[in-house]
Amino acid sequence: xxxxxxxxxxxxxxxxxxxxxxxxxxxxxxxxxxxxxxxxxxxxxxxxxxxxxxxxxxxxxxxxxxxxxxxxxxxxxxxxxxxxxxxxxxxxxxxxxxxxxxxxxxxxxxxxxxxxxxxxxxxxxxxxxxxxxxxxxxxxxxxxxxxxxxxxxxxxxxxxxxxxxxxxxxxxxxxxxxxxxxxxxxxxxxxxxxxxxxxxxxxxxxxxxxxxxxxx
Numbered sequence: 001x002x003x004x005x006x007x008x009x010x011x012x013x014x015x016x017x018x019x020x021x022x023x024x025x026x027x028x029x030x031x032x033x034x035x036x037x038x039x040x041x042x043x044x045x046x047x048x049x050x051x052x053x054x055x056x057x058x059x060x061x062x063x064x065x066x067x068x069x070x071x072x073x074x075x076x077x078x079x080x081x082x083x084x085x086x087x088x089x090x091x092x093x094x095x096x097x098x099x100x101x102x103x104x105x106x107x108x109x110x111x112x113x114x115x116x117x118x119x120x121x122x123x124x125x126x127x128x129x130x131x132x133x134x135x136x137x138x139x140x141x142x143x144x145x146x147x148x149x150x151x152x153x154x155x156x157x158x159x160x161x162x163x164x165x166x167x168x169x170x171x172x173x174x175x176x177x178x179x180x181x182x183x184x185x186x187x188x189x190x191x192x193x194x195x196x197x198x199x200x201x202x203x204x205x206x207x208x209x210x211x212x213x214x215x216x
Contacts, residue, residue, distance in 0.1 A: 002031055006042055009074070013046035016066025018073040025077045035078045035085070047071045047118040051111075051203040064202075065107065068114035075117075092120035093213050096139040097148035099128035099182075100159035105152040108182055108202060112148065115206045121146075132163040139176060146177045146209055149195075154184040161193040177212055181205045 005028045012021055028038060050067035053059035059067075095116055099106050106128045116123050124142045126135060139147050147167075149160045160180045167173040178195040181202070190198025197208045 005031065009038070009042050010046045013043060013067055013070045013074065014050055016063060016070050018070045021070055021073045022077050025074060035081050039078060043071055043074050044118040047114060051115050055201055055203040061107065064111055068111055071114055071118060092210065093145040094122045094142060095146040095148055096124045096126065096135065096142050096144040097150070098126035098130035098135050099150040100156050100163070101129055101131045102159060103151055103153050103156040104128045105182070106150070108152065109150040111202045112181060112205060115202055119206060119210060132159060132166050135163050136166050136170065140172070144176065145213065146179060149178065149180045151180065151182045151184050157184050157189060160195065164194050177209070179205055179209060
C-alpha cells in the first residue's frame with residue numbers, strides 16, 4: 001500500500017476528519033491493503049495517540065471525541081467487509097460498560113468504549129442510567145471479562161458499590177474485573193468498594209485493563 005495513503009488515514013483519525021475517511025480506505029483496499037492490517041497498524045495506533053494527547057493535555061475533550069468519531073467512521077466501512085470475509089479482529093477481552101443508575105452523563109464512557117475497541121476489546125455498551133441488576137445480567141449473558149462502571153456524579157457512586165455487592169451476592173464476583181471511571185471516581189473509592197481500578201482518565205483506565213488482563 002502507498003505510504004502516503006497510510007499517513008493520510010492516520011492523520012485523519014488524529015485530526016478527527018471524517019469526511020474523507022471512506023474514500024481513503026477504499027483507495028487503500030483498491031491498492032491491495034487488507035482490512036485487518038488497516039485496523040491494527042493504522043487506525044488503532046492513531047486513536048491511541050489521540051488518547052495519549054488527551055491525557056497529556058495537548059488534546060481537549062472535543063478533539064478526542066472527533067478522533068473517536070473518525071475511527072468509528074472508518075470501522076463503519078471496514079466492518080461489513082470483515083464480516084463478508086468472515087475475518088475477525090483479535091479480541092483482547094470482553095467488556096460490558098455502562099453509566100450507572102441515576103447518572104445520564106456518557107461522553108467519558110463513550111470515549112472509553114472507543115479506546116477499548118481500538119485496543120482489540122469486544123465492547124457491549126449498555127448506555128446510561130443502567131441499574132445494577134441489568135449490568136450484572138448483561139455481563140453474564142455477554143460472558144464479559146470486565147465490567148466498566150461510569151459515574152460522573154458523587155451521588156451516583158453508591159450504585160457502583162451496589163453492582164459489586166450484587167456480584168458478591170450471586171457468588172460470581174471472582175469472574176469479573178470491575179473498573180470504575182468518571183469525574184467522581186477515585187482510586188481510593190474504587191479500592192474501598194472492592195473494585196480493581198478507579199480513576200477519571202480514559203486512557204489510564206484502558207491501560208490498566210490491558211495490564212491487569214495480561215497479568216492474568
